[in-house]
Amino acid sequence: MQVQSSTQTNTTPLNELFTVVVITHNRNAFLRRTLQYYSSYAAKVLVLDSTVQGDDRIAVDFPSVDYRHLPQYSYKGLQEKLSWGVQQVTTPYMVFAADDDFLIHDALTASVDFLQANPDYGLCHGYGFMYLTRASEVTYYRRDKLIQEDYDSAQPETRVMEFMGQFLPPFYAVTRTDLLKQWYSLLPAGTSFEWQEIGHTFYLLACAKARVLPIAFAVREANYGSSDHNTNVLTVLSWQDAKTVAERERFAEFLASIPTAFSGQDPAAIKQIALNSFAEMADCLLKGRSLSGAAIFRSAWIEPGQEPVRSFAPEQFVEMPFYNKPVFDLLTEYEFLLHAMPAGRLQLQELEGVLLRQHELMRVHPNDDERTIRARLWEALTLNMFNREVVERLAESMLASEEPEEGVKLQAWLERLNSVPGQQERKLFENMPTGRLLQWLEARNPEPAQLPAITRHLNSHAGGPQMGILLLDLDADMVKLQTTFDSLVGGHCKAFKLVVLTTGELPATTTVRDNVHFVKVTTTNYVERINQLLPQLGSDWIMLAEAGVQFTASGLLRASLELLGAEGVRAVAMDEIQRQPGGALADVFRPGVNFDLLQTVPSMMARHWLFQRDVLVQAKGFAAEYSDALEFDLLLRLIEDGGLAGLAHLAEPLLICDAPPAKENAHERQTLTRHLAKRGYRGQVGSTLPQTWQIDYQHSERPLVSIILRSEDNLEALQSALVSLLQRTRYQRHEILIVDNHSQSAELAEWLGNLEGKGERVRVLRSSERLSESALYNLAGAEAKGEYLVLFSAHAEVVNANWLDALLNQAQRPEVGIVGAKLQDARGVTTQGGLILGLNDLLGAAYVGEKKDAPGYLFGHQVEQNYSAVSGACLMIRKALFEALGGLDEEHFDTAFADIDLCLKAADAGYLTVWCPQAQIQHPGVLPEAPQLAAALRDKWQARFAQDTAYNQNLSLTGKGFTLGAASSVNWAQLLA
Numbered sequence: 004m005q006v007q008s009s010t011q012t013n014t015t016p017l018n019e020l021f022t023v024v025v026i027t028h029n030r031n032a033f034l035r036r037t038l039q040y041y042s043s044y045a046a047k048v049l050v051l052d053s054t055v056q057g058d059d060r061i062a063v064d065f066p067s068v069d070y071r072h073l074p075q076y077s078y079k080g081l082q083e084k085l086s087w088g089v090q091q092v093t094t095p096y097m098v099f100a101a102d103d104d105f106l107i108h109d110a111l112t113a114s115v116d117f118l119q120a121n122p123d124y125g126l127c128h129g130y131g132f133m134y135l136t137r138a139s140e141v142t143y144y145r146r147d148k149l150i151q152e153d154y155d156s157a158q159p160e161t162r163v164m165e166f167m168g169q170f171l172p173p174f175y176a177v178t179r180t181d182l183l184k185q186w187y188s189l190l191p192a193g194t195s196f197e198w199q200e201i202g203h204t205f206y207l208l209a210c211a212k213a214r215v216l217p218i219a220f221a222v223r224e225a226n227y228g229s230s231d232h233n234t235n236v237l238t239v240l241s242w243q244d245a246k247t248v249a250e251r252e253r254f255a256e257f258l259a260s261i262p263t264a265f266s267g268q269d270p271a272a273i274k275q276i277a278l279n280s281f282a283e284m285a286d287c288l289l290k291g292r293s294l295s296g297a298a299i300f301r302s303a304w305i306e307p308g309q310e311p312v313r314s315f316a317p318e319q320f321v322e323m324p325f326y327n328k329p330v331f332d333l334l335t336e337y338e339f340l341l342h343a344m345p346a347g348r349l350q351l352q353e354l355e356g357v358l359l360r361q362h363e364l365m366r367v368h369p370n371d372d373e374r375t376i377r378a379r380l381w382e383a384l385t386l387n388m389f390n391r392e393v394v395e396r397l398a399e400s401m402l403a404s405e406e407p408e409e410g411v412k413l414q415a416w417l418e419r420l421n422s423v424p425g426q427q428e429r430k431l432f433e434n435m436p437t438g439r440l441l442q443w444l445e446a447r448n449p450e451p452a453q454l455p456a457i458t459r460h461l462n463s464h465a466g467g468p469q470m471g472i473l474l475l476d477l478d479a480d481m482v483k484l485q486t487t488f489d490s491l492v493g494g495h496c497k498a499f500k501l502v503v504l505t506t507g508e509l510p511a512t513t514t515v516r517d518n519v520h521f522v523k524v525t526t527t528n529y530v531e532r533i534n535q536l537l538p539q540l541g542s543d544w545i546m547l548a549e550a551g552v553q554f555t556a557s558g559l560l561r562a563s564l565e566l567l568g569a570e571g572v573r574a575v576a577m578d579e580i581q582r583q584p585g586g587a588l589a590d591v592f593r594p595g596v597n598f599d600l601l602q603t604v605p606s607m608m609a610r611h612w613l614f615q616r617d618v619l620v621q622a623k624g625f626a627a628e629y630s631d632a633l634e635f636d637l638l639l640r641l642i643e644d645g646g647l648a649g650l651a652h653l654a655e656p657l658l659i660c661d662a663p664p665a666k667e668n669a670h671e672r673q674t675l676t677r678h679l680a681k682r683g684y685r686g687q688v689g690s691t692l693p694q695t696w697q698i699d700y701q702h703s704e705r706p707l708v709s710i711i712l713r714s715e716d717n718l719e720a721l722q723s724a725l726v727s728l729l730q731r732t733r734y735q736r737h738e739i740l741i742v743d744n745h746s747q748s749a750e751l752a753e754w755l756g757n758l759e760g761k762g763e764r765v766r767v768l769r770s771s772e773r774l775s776e777s778a779l780y781n782l783a784g785a786e787a788k789g790e791y792l793v794l795f796s797a798h799a800e801v802v803n804a805n806w807l808d809a810l811l812n813q814a815q816r817p818e819v820g821i822v823g824a825k826l827q828d829a830r831g832v833t834t835q836g837g838l839i840l841g842l843n844d845l846l847g848a849a850y851v852g853e854k855k856d857a858p859g860y861l862f863g864h865q866v867e868q869n870y871s872a873v874s875g876a877c878l879m880i881r882k883a884l885f886e887a888l889g890g891l892d893e894e895h896f897d898t899a900f901a902d903i904d905l906c907l908k909a910a911d912a913g914y915l916t917v918w919c920p921q922a923q924i925q926h927p928g929v930l931p932e933a934p935q936l937a938a939a940l941r942d943k944w945q946a947r948f949a950q951d952t953a954y955n956q957n958l959s960l961t962g963k964g965f966t967l968g969a970a971s972s973v974n975w976a977q978l979l980a
Contacts, residue, residue, distance in 0.1 A: 017045040021115045021177070022097045024088055025050045025104070028078045031058055032346035032426070033102040038065045039423055040340060041100075044108045051088045053077065064424060082194055086187040089180065098177045103224040103347070106175065107330075107338050110220040114177035117214060124155075128176035129220030130324055133296065135227065136341045139351035139387060140303040143334070144225055145320050147171055150293050154213040159264040163208045165368050167284040169191070169293045173204055173213065175221060182210055189261045195711055197239040198254050205280060209263035219325035222337060225296070227349060240285035251281055299451050302338060307388050307416035311338055342389040344425040351435065356586020358389050358432040362441075365393065368489055376400065390428045416928020438589040439967065440580065444656060447972040448557050453975050454495065457560065460979045461498065467563040470499040471542025471616065473533055476550040479507030479527050483551035490552075490658075496559035500542050503530050503550075515539045530633065534624030537616065544575075544613045547625075547634060549660065552611075555580075557973065558657035562613060564978040565653055573641055573649035575613040577657040578957065588659065590967060591861065594868075595652045595952030598818075601638065603866035605671050606694045608664040609635035618649075626827050631672035639678040654956050665693045672696065692858065695742025697921070702815045705736050706809060709789030709882070712797055713779055714767075715742035718751040720797045725765070727800035727925075734807040739765045742783040745773040775897035781890040784882065792885055794902065796876040802827065802923040809921035810879040811868060820914025821880050821906050824922035831855035833927025836863075837870030837918035838903065840944070840951035842964050845937045846903065846930060848874075849918075851963055859963035868954045870918045871910065875902025877924045880909070888912065899931035900940045906946050 023046050027034045034052065041048050042065060049069045050061070057072035071091070076084035089097070092979045096115050100106050107129075114127040133144040150169040154162045166173075185208045190199070207213065210918065214878065233405065239247060252274075259265070259273035287293055300315040312332075320326070341347075345354055367376060380397040394417045402410030432438040449457060461467035472491075474482055484503065491499065504524045513520045524532050537545065544566065558577060566572070586702040591607055594600065601608040612634055622640055629636040641650070671686050675696060679686035685701040710728060714721055721741070728739055733765070743755060755767050768786050770779060784792055791814055793807070803809075813822040826835035826848075834861075836849035850857075850864045857864050888908045891901035906916045941948050950956055959968045 017112065017115070018047040018091075018094075020046075020094055020096055020119070020694065021111070022047040022092045022094045022180075023048050023100050023111070024092065024097055025100050025102060026081075026084070026088075027051070027102040027677040028053045029055070030102055030346070032344065034058070034061075035064075035424065036340055036344040036346055037100065037102045037104075039344065040105060040337075042067070044111075046111065049088065049091060051076075051084055053080065053084055057192065081196070082187075082190065082199055086190070089183045089187050091304065092180050092184075095180055096177055097180045097183065099175055101175070101223070104175065105222040106335060107219055107221065110216070110218050111177060113216060113218060114220070117474065118177065118179065121212075121214070123212055124214055124415070125182050125207050126173050126176040126178040127214045127216060128171070128173065129216045129218040131171075131175075131221035132219070132299070132323070132325055133223050133225040134337070134341070135225040136345075136347045136350040138350060138357050140301050141338050141341060142225075143222075145297045145323065146223070146294060146298050147323070148291075148293050148295060149196065149322055150215065152215040152217060154208065156212075158337055159209045162212065163205060163280050164283055166208045166213060167204065167280040168287050170204070170284050170287045171293055172200065173214060174200060175209060175215075175223075178207065179211070180835045182207060185210075185262075191257060195239070197236045198250075201234060201240070201281065201284065202254065202258060204284075205258055205277060206261070206263065207260075209265055211264075215323050217321075217713040219330045219333075222334070224347065229387060230439055237285060237288050240281050241289070250280065255281070302334065302344065304338070304388060307384075307394070308412055308419075313334060328809065332666060339419075340423065343423050345389075345431070352587070353585055354387070355432075355435045355437050358390070358428060358435070358585070359437050359588065360586055361386055361390055361393055361428075361443075362432060364470055365396065369492070373400065373404075379402065388416070388421065389425075391417065391425070392428055394420065432622055435587075436967075440588050440590055443967060443970040444555060444580070447496065447555070447655070447973050449560075449973070449975045456979060457495075457564070457975060461563060461567075464567050468497050468543040469541065470496070470559055470562070470613070471540050471545045472499055472501050472535075473545065473547050474501055474550055475529065475547065476503055476505035476507065476531065477524075478550070479505055480550055481507070483549075486553060487548070490554040491898065493555050494556050496557075496563055497558060498563055500540070502536060502540070504532060507551075515541075530625050530630055530889045536568035537620050537624050538948055540616060542616055545616050545619055546611060546613050548611060548658065552658045554658045555656050558655055561655045561973060562653060562657070564975075566613075569651075571649050572651050573615050573618045574651070576608070576650075576652045577611065577613065577655055578653075578955065579611055580656050580659045581662040582659060583662050589662070590656070590957075592654065592656075592955035592957045593652060593861070596647055596650045597869045597953065598642070598647060598864065598915065600861070600863065600868035601635075602675060602698060603696050603868065604694060605632065605635040605675075605696075606668065606927050607861045609638055609659070611657060611661070612638065626674070629670040629674045631668055631675050635671055636674040636677075636915045639674060643681050652952075663694065667693060678977075692862065692865055695862050697866070699808060700812055700816065702812070703792070705734075705789060706790035706811070706815070708734070708737040708791045708811065708879075709783075709787030710737055710739045710793045710795050710807075711780060711783045711787065712739060712741045712795055713776065714741050714746060714751065714797070715779075716746045716748045716751060717721065717797050718748060718754060721751075722754070724795065724797045725799055728795070729765075731801040731804050732807055733804040734811065738788060739809060740764060740768060740783050740787055742768040742779055742786075743770065744779050745770050764937045775893050776899075777891035777893035777897050777901040780901075781893060784885055784890055787882060790882055792880055792882050793879045794875045794880075796926060799826075799876050799924045800924050801928040803810070806877075806922040806924065809919050810877075812921075813917045813919050814879045814881065818915050819917050819919070820884055820909035820912065821873060821878060821916040822922075823879075823916070823918050824877035824924045825918070825920040826874060826876055826926040826928040827855065827923055828927070829925060834865065834926060835874055835876070835930075836920070837868070837953070838874065838906075839954045839964055840871050840948045842951075842954070842960050843962075845941065846872075846900075847960075847964055848928060848930065849964060851928065861963075865920060866951075867917055867919050867921070869915050870906075871916065871947060871951050872903040872906035873918050874914055874928070875905075875927070875928075876926045877922065878905075880904055880905070884909065884912075884914065895939055895943070896936055899933035899936045903940060907947060910947075 023041055051071055053076040055074050061070045096118055110129050117127045130147045133146045135142045154166050156162050235854055255274045255277035258277045259270040265273045298316045300313045302311045302313045304311045361383040364379040377400045383393045384397055394413055398413035398417055501519045503521045509521045509523055522532055576593055580588050581591050583589055625633040626636050667690055675688050687699040691695050741977045758765050759767050810822045813819050829835050833853045834852045839847050850859050852866050892904050896904050905934045957968050959966045
């Protein structure tokens with residue numbers, strides 16, 4: 004090999020030789036971190052930022068950077084962005100840099116020097132490994148294996164085959180700019196990401212030699228989660244289906260047609276070389292010859308100002324060139340940036356809970372002194388020593404203490420933190436979901452000037468209803484108890500009595516007349532003790548809570564005002580905020596009284612209710628045999644005695660508590676089974692997802708079902724719908740009634756004629772004149788023989804064979820009027836769930852775009868629940884009810900929204916509408932565009948559109964729904980009226 008030394012002196016400034024082209028899209032935190040990293044490097048830096056909203060401060064904060072804001076290029080328009088970007092490069096050498104990678108400065112310079120010294124080489128790089136940043140540590144992984152390092156053959160075929168057979172991705176290699184300009188000028192528009200990478204490699208090696216230097220070159224962020232690109236190079240290289248094989252053939256032909264060192268050879272021969280190289284690359288990737296991930300070590304910062312502590316995995320790879328102190332020193336610098344300027348999705352997700360805990364630890368309580376404040380600050384520092392606010396406050400505290408030297412150390416650490424322009428942790432936290440939720444919660448509080456009027460109002464009503472809180476301290480945890488006490492003392496409601504049922508030692512002798520009463524219990528008798536206490540308590544309302552919950556400042560106050568003079572209310576559900584296992588907070592904003600969601604997700608729907616004390620006493624309290632489902636069992640018994648009457652919901656968060664464990668709760672199953680038996684069912688309760696239940700009511704009757712299909716010059720769609728019904732319906736007691744709307748198609752008429760006379764399973768009904776859609780369904784309903792009707796769109800197809808069984812499982816319940824199905828596309832992605840009144844101005848569908856295994860808000864994507872309306876694309880109703888409701892309203896909703904109107908009429912008649920995701924139908928799920936009919940629907944059902952009881956008013960009414968609504972204050976003045 005003829006390789007010149009790369010140690011020769013180069014007098015040309017690096018920024019005239021070499022450009023680092025940073026690629027970014029909608030990742031400002033990553034971009035700023037990577038620019039901070041390259042700010043100490045002498046090369047020219049060009050940024051290609053396709054973010055919709057650019058960052059005007061980049062030019063100010065990084066004046067040497069050439070920042071190009073390119074909103075015309077989308078995330079998937081990478082090819083066009085790169086094609087434009089390479090044309091802007093004026094230096095002879097360049098490298099693409101992802102915004103989440105660290106290309107080692109000295110390695111880049113060494114690669115430039117090598118290419119300067121060896122003009123027949125087109126690209127140069129070294130070995131890379133990977134990092135993954137978490138909240139408090141970084142894990143490193145070996146990515147590259149030792150391979151052939153010089154591809155110096157004069158034969159382009161040899162270079163290509165050798166490189167593809169030991170593939171180290173050259174996209175981030177230092178490359179001659181002219182080569183990349185030529186490549187992007189030749190690349191066909193719209194080339195997929197996979198073929199861009201494969202073609203990039205083939206072209207460079209077909210045009211020039213390549214060198215892999217025996218040095219550490221890049222530290223790249225490890226891939227995790229899913230990519231919007233959804234790419235898989237191995238798939239396009241190895242799959243043998245006709246479409247993929249044809250794509251390979253076409254791209255090989257393209258490579259054979261462009262000018263390279265192969266030019267002059269037979270195009271067919273070049274194409275075969277390309278195909279052979281594809282096979283070689285696939286074999287390399289399959290066998291892991293050059294790329295194979297393996298954990299190397301974890302690195303954690305334990306003490307400010309000290310080196311991180313590294314824990315090595317059992318298997319090490321000392322043959323790789325990153326096992327040396329200079330590289331480890333570099334990693335320390337990188338880690339400091341990673342923690343001081345957090346950006347990664349996983350890192351931020353884990354940091355969210357940490358920052359919340361630090362936020363709580365920094366809060367000053369009325370009984371605090373310097374010692375307690377300092378102790379909590381030290382605890383906060385151990386959670387995340389890169390939080391500038393924690394470090395600053397602790398440094399100030401320690402400087403004023405008997406250990407000022409610790410304050411000096413912390414001040415030095417703070418100066419180092421402030422040497423990089425990281426986002427202040429408070430601002431970072433406020434932009435996280437937990438931070439936004441806490442700001443939303445803060446906005447609910449009354450203004451200080453409003454509190455005297457609220458107090459006067461309550462005093463005029465004997466102080467308002469008194470809340471009795473039964474606090475379970477079964478772990479004898481004084482820290483948790485203090486947390487709950489602090490939240491109650493800091494709240495605006497003082498009309499409460501607290502009964503602490505503890506397994507620990509009693510801190511004082513108390514009675515039920517005291518505001519705080521301690522009761523000694525065991526883990527086996529506490530329910531019995533509660534039931535003994537209930538008749539003695541003077542509180543109006545009773546609730547169960549666990550030690551450690553934090554009551555919101557205004558939740559109990561609003562409940563007191565809302566419940567003044569409330570007649571006939573037996574129990575009230577309020578909203579809550581749950582602390583996830585990682586510490587972050589999530590809102591649990593419940594719908595109004597939703598019987599089916601209560602049954603299917605009791606862990607989300609049956610906790611922390613307020614029960615009217617007399618009702619609770621009359622029910623003989625809680626059932627000890629269901630100690631892990633006390634409230635759920637009680638609610639089911641109240642429903643058995645009085646139906647849903649007297650159950651209410653108040654859309655106000657009452658407390659912050661731990662999320663229930665993601666495991667099966669046997670007591671929930673047992674009491675639900677008991678409840679079904681009480682209602683006369685031999686029902687079976689099962690579960691396919693933790694915290695959720697599915698009920699098979701085991702109905703004894705097997706009624707005839709009439710499935711109605713509308714025929715209106717739609718032969719192709721009608722045929723597909725019918726075939727799916729015939730082939731994928733397990734429940735056989737059904738008829739398919741095709742009602743033709745005076746179609747003019749001779750082909751359709753012939754097909755319908757052929758269906759007639761072939762048994763009772765498929766019947767054809769013809770209209771002698773063209774009717775409206777609603778009138779046609781009414782005509783069919785009158786002629787249907789079934790006890791149940793299914794309105795089924797001709798644009799729908801059955802997905803799962805038990806779809807009709809699932810609908811009947813719900814529809815045969817006497818309290819249910821209408822049942823709807825989950826609509827989805829061919830990939831199983833939901834196109835329409837239950838329908839929400841008022842979403843996006845008029846009507847919106849739940850869970851649009853959710854993948855089939857996504858749990859959804861409150862697990863609602865996977866379980867039966869009650870909605871105000873469901874889609875007529877697949878809607879089941881009892882024929883007798885359909886007739887009693889007057890069928891579809893063909894006068895006012897002849898072409899659209901008659902299905903919504905039907906659901907609302909059924910609700911007015913006292914029936915539930917159930918959305919049943921176990922019945923899955925392929926359908927586009929697009930809602931009709933009919934502004935005049937939409938206005939008529941809203942006018943007719945104004946009260947229901949004003950607030951859909953199946954949707955919490957604190958959730959957003961824009962977008963996909965089930966997201967936090969805008970922060971707004973409670974109308975306290977109205978509550979005093």
